[in-house]
Amino acid sequence: MKQRWKLQALICLGVIALACLPGAHAQTPKPLRIGLIGPFSGPSSDFGNPMLNGAKLALDEINAAGGYLGRPIEFVIKDDTANPDVGLQHSQELVQDGVVGTIGFCNTGVAMKSLDVFQQARSPLIVPCATGTPITAKYPAAESYIFRTSARDAIQAPFVVNDIVARGWTKVAILADKTAYGEGGLADVTKALATKQLQPVYVGRFDTGVKDLQPELKAAQAAGANVVFSYTVGPENAVIAKGRQALKWNVPQVGAWPLSFPFFLDGAKDAAEGALMAQTFIAEPSNERRISFLTAYNRKYGTRKIAVPMAAAQAYDTVYLLTYAILSIRNGDLSGPSVKNALENPPRVYYGVTATHERPFSKDDKDAITSNMLVMGLVKNGAVTFAYPEDRTRNLFVQRKQ
Known part of the structure; x- marks a missing residue:
C-alpha cells in the first residue's frame, strides 16, 4: 500500500506539470502503449494467463x-x-505498432525465436516468466535490449542441486524434454553437478506430449539414482511422477519452477507429494506487500487460488518496474534507447512482491533475480509451501539483489 501511495504522488506531480503546458486541455491524452505477449491459449496457458492477470x-x-x-x-x-x-x-507486429516496451514470453523456445526482432529494433523487452539461460546471454549485456525478472535456469539449477546434495541425494537422474527449455536446463543441471564433483548417473531425453516414460524411469532406477531431476514445462512432469508411483520407486522428484504448475500438481495428484522446486514467490501472506497483492488479485479475478503464483507476481512487478523507468524520463524521449537507459539506471527503489528492486538492471546485467531471492518450495497436500520453516521466517523480509 505504501508503494502505491509513492507511485500516486509521483504521477500526480507529473500530471500537475503536464496541466501547466500550453494547450494541455485541448485534447484527450493519447494512451501510452506497452506490448504484452504470452501463451494465453494453448498448452502453456496455465502460466500464461496468470502472467496476463498479474500484469493487468x-x-x-x-x-x-x-x-x-x-x-x-x-x-x-x-x-x-x-x-x-x-x-x-x-513480436514483429508489436515493434511495428511502436510500443514503448514489451513484457512477455513464458516459453524459452518462443522467446529465443523473437529476440532478434526486439534487439534489432532497439525496443526493450522484459521477460517475466521464461527462464532459459540463453535468453539474456544471446547479446553482449551492454548492448542488449533484453531484460528479465524471472529466475534464469543458471541460478535455479545450482540452487536445487545445492539442496539435494545437502540432503545426501547425490545419485541424480536427469529427465529433460527436447525443447530449448529442456536442453538448456539439462546443461545447467549438469554444470551445477560438476561443481560438486558429480555427474548424473542417468540422462533421459523425451519429446513433449509423451504419455509413458517407463523405459527411461526403469533405466534411471537400474543406474542406482536416488533422486529424479525433471526438466520440462508441461504435463510430462506428471507423467514422470505417476511413472515412479507405478513402479513403486520411492525416490524424490525435484526440479525448477514448473513443478509448481497445475499440469504437475493436478496431473500427478498424490504422486506429486514431496516434490521440491525453486521458487521466487510462494502464495502465502508472509508480509504486507504479499498480503496486498494476493488480496487484490483474488478480489479482481474472483478466485481463492492463483494457478501459477510466480507468473502472476513476477508480471505484476515487471509492469511497475517498466512504469517507474518510463516515469523517470524527464525530457519526453520514449525511444527504445531512452527506455533502455532508464531501466539500467533506476531512479528509486521499487518495493515489489517478489523482491525489493533497488537496482534490478544495469548496463552490464539484465537479470533482476539472484539466487538469494530463491526459496525451496515443497508440494504438500496438493499445494506448494515452504520446504523449510526458516525460509518462511526469512520470507517476512523481501530480499534484495546481491
Whole structure:
C-alpha cells in the first residue's frame, strides 16, 4: 500500500506539470502503449494467463493513480499460443505498432525465436516468466535490449542441486524434454553437478506430449539414482511422477519452477507429494506487500487460488518496474534507447512482491533475480509451501539483489 501511495504522488506531480503546458486541455491524452505477449491459449496457458492477470492488475492500479503523466497506459496484447512462429509474427507486429516496451514470453523456445526482432529494433523487452539461460546471454549485456525478472535456469539449477546434495541425494537422474527449455536446463543441471564433483548417473531425453516414460524411469532406477531431476514445462512432469508411483520407486522428484504448475500438481495428484522446486514467490501472506497483492488479485479475478503464483507476481512487478523507468524520463524521449537507459539506471527503489528492486538492471546485467531471492518450495497436500520453516521466517523480509 505504501508503494502505491509513492507511485500516486509521483504521477500526480507529473500530471500537475503536464496541466501547466500550453494547450494541455485541448485534447484527450493519447494512451501510452506497452506490448504484452504470452501463451494465453494453448498448452502453456496455465502460466500464461496468470502472467496476463498479474500484469493487468498492476496496470489497473497505475492507471487509477494517473497513468503516465495523465495519459492512460494500455496493453497491446498478443497471444503467442506457445508457438515460436506465432510469437515471431506477433513480436514483429508489436515493434511495428511502436510500443514503448514489451513484457512477455513464458516459453524459452518462443522467446529465443523473437529476440532478434526486439534487439534489432532497439525496443526493450522484459521477460517475466521464461527462464532459459540463453535468453539474456544471446547479446553482449551492454548492448542488449533484453531484460528479465524471472529466475534464469543458471541460478535455479545450482540452487536445487545445492539442496539435494545437502540432503545426501547425490545419485541424480536427469529427465529433460527436447525443447530449448529442456536442453538448456539439462546443461545447467549438469554444470551445477560438476561443481560438486558429480555427474548424473542417468540422462533421459523425451519429446513433449509423451504419455509413458517407463523405459527411461526403469533405466534411471537400474543406474542406482536416488533422486529424479525433471526438466520440462508441461504435463510430462506428471507423467514422470505417476511413472515412479507405478513402479513403486520411492525416490524424490525435484526440479525448477514448473513443478509448481497445475499440469504437475493436478496431473500427478498424490504422486506429486514431496516434490521440491525453486521458487521466487510462494502464495502465502508472509508480509504486507504479499498480503496486498494476493488480496487484490483474488478480489479482481474472483478466485481463492492463483494457478501459477510466480507468473502472476513476477508480471505484476515487471509492469511497475517498466512504469517507474518510463516515469523517470524527464525530457519526453520514449525511444527504445531512452527506455533502455532508464531501466539500467533506476531512479528509486521499487518495493515489489517478489523482491525489493533497488537496482534490478544495469548496463552490464539484465537479470533482476539472484539466487538469494530463491526459496525451496515443497508440494504438500496438493499445494506448494515452504520446504523449510526458516525460509518462511526469512520470507517476512523481501530480499534484495546481491
